[in-house]
Amino acid sequence: MADDTIPRRRFLLGASTAVAAGFTPNADAQTPAPAAAPAPSNEPVTYLTLSALEAAFLSAVADTMIPADQLSPSGTDCGVVVFIDRQLAGSFGGGAKLYRSGPFRKGKPEHGYQLPLTPREFVGAGITATNDWVRKVHGKDFHRLNPKEREDALKALEGGKAELGDFDGRQFFDALINLVMEGFLADPIYGGNRNKAAWKMIGYPGLPALYANSIDEYRHKRYLVEPQSIADFS
Amino acid sequence: MATRLKDVDAVMVGMGWTGSILARELTKAGLSVVGLERGPDRVPGNDFVLPTIRDELRYGRRSEFIADNSIETVTFRHFPNESALPMRRWGAFSPGEGVGGAGLHWTGHHWRFLPNDFLLKSQTLARYGARAIPDYMTIEDWGVTYDELEPHFDRFDKLCGTSGKAGNLRGTLVPGGNPFEGVRSSEYPNKPLKQGHAGELFEKAANELGYHPFPLPASNASAPYLNSEGVQIGACQYCGFCTRFGCEANAKASANVCLMPVLRRDPKFELRTRAYVASLIYDKAGKKVTGVTYVDLRTGEEYEQPAGLVVLCGYVFANTQLMLLAGIGEPYDPASGKGAVGRNYCYQTQAGTDAFFEDKFFNPFMQAGGSHTGIDDFNGDNFDHAGLGFLGGGYLSCTANGMQPIGARVFPRGTPNWGAQWKRDMVKWYGRSVRFATQGCSYASRNNFLDLDPTYKDALGRPLIRMTYNDTDDAQKMSTYLLDVCRKIAEAMKPTHIQQRPRPKLFHVVPGQSTHNTGGTIMGTDPKTTVVNRYLQAWDAHNLFVMGASVFPQNAGYNPTGTVGALAYWSANAITSRYLKSPGPLV
Numbered sequence: 001m002a003d004d005t006i007p008r009r010r011f012l013l014g015a016s017t018a019v020a021a022g023f024t025p026n027a028d029a030q031t032p033a034p035a036a037a038p039a040p041s042n043e044p045v046t047y048l049t050l051s052a053l054e055a056a057f058l059s060a061v062a063d064t065m066i067p068a069d070q071l072s073p074s075g076t077d078c079g080v081v082v083f084i085d086r087q088l089a090g091s092f093g094g095g096a097k098l099y100r101s102g103p104f105r106k107g108k109p110e111h112g113y114q115l116p117l118t119p120r121e122f123v124g125a126g127i128t129a130t131n132d133w134v135r136k137v138h139g140k141d142f143h144r145l146n147p148k149e150r151e152d153a154l155k156a157l158e159g160g161k162a163e164l165g166d167f168d169g170r171q172f173f174d175a176l177i178n179l180v181m182e183g184f185l186a187d188p189i190y191g192g193n194r195n196k197a198a199w200k201m202i203g204y205p206g207l208p209a210l211y212a213n214s215i216d217e218y219r220h221k222r223y224l225v226e227p228q229s230i231a232d233f234s
Numbered sequence: 235m236a237t238r239l240k241d242v243d244a245v246m247v248g249m250g251w252t253g254s255i256l257a258r259e260l261t262k263a264g265l266s267v268v269g270l271e272r273g274p275d276r277v278p279g280n281d282f283v284l285p286t287i288r289d290e291l292r293y294g295r296r297s298e299f300i301a302d303n304s305i306e307t308v309t310f311r312h313f314p315n316e317s318a319l320p321m322r323r324w325g326a327f328s329p330g331e332g333v334g335g336a337g338l339h340w341t342g343h344h345w346r347f348l349p350n351d352f353l354l355k356s357q358t359l360a361r362y363g364a365r366a367i368p369d370y371m372t373i374e375d376w377g378v379t380y381d382e383l384e385p386h387f388d389r390f391d392k393l394c395g396t397s398g399k400a401g402n403l404r405g406t407l408v409p410g411g412n413p414f415e416g417v418r419s420s421e422y423p424n425k426p427l428k429q430g431h432a433g434e435l436f437e438k439a440a441n442e443l444g445y446h447p448f449p450l451p452a453s454n455a456s457a458p459y460l461n462s463e464g465v466q467i468g469a470c471q472y473c474g475f476c477t478r479f480g481c482e483a484n485a486k487a488s489a490n491v492c493l494m495p496v497l498r499r500d501p502k503f504e505l506r507t508r509a510y511v512a513s514l515i516y517d518k519a520g521k522k523v524t525g526v527t528y529v530d531l532r533t534g535e536e537y538e539q540p541a542g543l544v545v546l547c548g549y550v551f552a553n554t555q556l557m558l559l560a561g562i563g564e565p566y567d568p569a570s571g572k573g574a575v576g577r578n579y580c581y582q583t584q585a586g587t588d589a590f591f592e593d594k595f596f597n598p599f600m601q602a603g604g605s606h607t608g609i610d611d612f613n614g615d616n617f618d619h620a621g622l623g624f625l626g627g628g629y630l631s632c633t634a635n636g637m638q639p640i641g642a643r644v645f646p647r648g649t650p651n652w653g654a655q656w657k658r659d660m661v662k663w664y665g666r667s668v669r670f671a672t673q674g675c676s677y678a679s680r681n682n683f684l685d686l687d688p689t690y691k692d693a694l695g696r697p698l699i700r701m702t703y704n705d706t707d708d709a710q711k712m713s714t715y716l717l718d719v720c721r722k723i724a725e726a727m728k729p730t731h732i733q734q735r736p737r738p739k740l741f742h743v744v745p746g747q748s749t750h751n752t753g754g755t756i757m758g759t760d761p762k763t764t765v766v767n768r769y770l771q772a773w774d775a776h777n778l779f780v781m782g783a784s785v786f787p788q789n790a791g792y793n794p795t796g797t798v799g800a801l802a803y804w805s806a807n808a809i810t811s812r813y814l815k816s817p818g819p820l821v
Binding site for chain 2: 065067092095101105107110151158181182208210214221230
């Protein structure tokens with residue numbers, strides 16, 4: 001898998017490419033200020049469960065769903081792939097709180113998830129199936145596609161138009177977008193939303209959320225503060 | 235072989251709202267009570283604390299307080315001629331687990347059903363005639379009236395420290411409250427919660443249209459309150475972390491906050507957690523139960539707990555499953571319409587509208603779960619149904635969208651779900667939309683019911699409950715009607731965009747909707763078609779009482795908890811004032 005060294009290296013180093021710091025959400029910020037850079041880290045990214053190929057795939061997905069721009073750094077630079085890795089390596093990925101007894105049968109869409117796979121296994125199988133399909137069309141893996149091709153491939157998955165054989169591409173897409181958005185918007189303790197970049201982007205104040213004394217004052221004006229997260233109070 | 239334990243006077247199966255209320259009333263009457271709870275203990279001050287309780291991923295998305303599907307779930311199908319498949323993860327609804335049950339992670343909407351709701355069948359027949367009730371509809375009277383329950387509604391309000399504004403105080407209409415509610419004997423314990431800007435806009439628009447808006451009643455305490463048990467309830471901080479969370483301010487009422495502090499000190503009460511009740515021990519000839527068996531989920535050991543009185547306080551599905559497995563009462567048969575256990579399973583017919591305002595910001599993170607503004611003009615029989623082609627209705631209410639960021643992705647239709655344009659739209663629309671919700675009733679159909687699944691089993695090897703459910707035509711028409719009212723109010727608020735979220739034609743188990751499942755062990759006056767009598771006493775086992783929304787003959791257009799609490803106090807009163815003196819059928 002020599003091909004995969006480049007993307008892996010790219011997101012290892014990704015943190016250094018982002019722009020200036022110090023963005024505070026602004027009430028009339030229809031024109032946003034430059035996005036905050038994640039704190040530079042000298043620590044290598046070591047994944048708990050993702051293979052290099054899986055990490056490259058998810059990094060490409062995260063950066064297509066959340067491209068770097070003035071609003072925020074890229075999904076990968078916000079820690080989304082680290083978040084997904086930790087989620088899949090932990091109890092959620094292992095199928096905790098999931099009913100896993102058979103028989104396993106295909107239901108109607110209204111029945112929801114009916115596969116025997118844990119979330120970790122499901123994401124792995126989805127990556128394999130998606131790369132197989134992308135290779136048939138483009139002759140290379142998803143993370144090797146250019147940005148426009150990645151977007152088109154994700155749109156095909158989202159629209160149920162990707163030819164993944166027996167594998168339900170739309171269901172896989174739903175899992176991907178849920179994980180990416182959770183990684184982007186959840187509290188930073190899980191490894192994503194680095195520097196509270198997503199909360200700064202939208203103007204979500206985070207913690208401590210004690211508003212009994214401010215709800216009257218802010219009924220008709222926007223409440224904007226530098227967001228704080230769980231770690232800020234720990 | 236189960237180890238037989240020492241006899242106790244009473245055993246509670248489940249320690250949520252009703253288990254804790256009954257345990258408290260029974261120990262006050264002098265009984266020794268054991269509370270068996272399948273999940274873990276959950277203690278305010280330890281389990282709901284800053285900063286860790288403000289974690290949308292842990293509680294909102296990974297569902298820490300929601301029941302574990304690997305232990306138990308339900309199977310689902312739309313129609314009786316289909317095979318059912320298991321809900322492998324909760325979605326549409328989220329039963330609880332652990333001390334507090336679903337009443338720990340509820341939002342706090344605290345209602346009383348309407349007087350008409352309890353006399354639904356007889357009053358519908360009297361007002362509209364038999365032809366107004368569709369052939370499939372199996373609505374019933376409850377066997378108890380609002381007036382009989384009123385003192386018990388009042389007690390539950392004072393346990394919870396409920397916030398609100400009375401609309402009908404001892405027969406006098408009070409401005410600012412809900413003019414359609416049943417007569418209240420006293421004002422709410424606390425003043426209404428503060429409304430946000432979204433609520434103000436809604437109130438103005440609803441008034442302009444001639445409706446009767448009011449701040450919704452909620453058990454999120456607007457001020458500190460010393461409750462009826464002498465427990466100090468805290469003041470709501472408007473943090474937005476109610477639904478699926480515990481409350482670090484002790485402001486959202488729950489068994490954990492309002493009652494367990496008293497029970498924990500009570501020498502007559504013993505709590506056993508991780509104790510999963512496997513069966514009711516039924517003496518059919520004697521028409522009584524002699525106790526329960528349970529599995530200690532820490533060790534796998536099985537125990538028999540003999541008890542003089544057994545109170546089923548589990549969720550709708552667990553109560554119905556235990557009755558069916560024990561063979562207490564005749565199982566419902568949809569083909570013949572005969573039988574009682576599993577009959578009249580109902581849900582909540584929710585839908586909604588989103589309205590977007592480019593020029594406003596609603597600070598959506600700054601509100602309580604219960605701080606909605608709503609109207610009750612189109613609930614129950616508060617409006618004339620002649621010629622409408624449906625029965626019932628629901629309240630509708632409005633609040634700002636997006637209390638927490640992962641769930642705040644609400645956009646005008648057509649907005650991409652990801653990518654550069656999504657990011658711009660996320661910034662543009664975050665905090666700028668309001669959400670209307672219609673809390674539609676769900677009237678019983680002979681085709682909607684619970685029984686035991688022939689294929690899938692729970693962690694103890696018992697058949698899962700199988701749910702057969704789809705919205706009735708009547709409910710869909712009702713929901714469309716309510717959505718039209720939402721649209722009118724939304725338009726009067728002058729938003730940039732409006733979009734409707736109608737009910738799908740087929741019920742979908744994945745999108746979160748409402749943990750307001752009802753029925754399966756319904757109450758009433760006819761032992762052939764109901765499972766418990768008007769005092770929630772099983773017709774076929776006089777020392778077995780069944781609590782919770784599984785006794786609702788059908789669901790009204792409100793959140794159920796207020797009525798669940800009132801029924802628990804009503805039943806407890808019958809047990810302590812009559813049954814204990816002379817054990818036997820109360821009817």
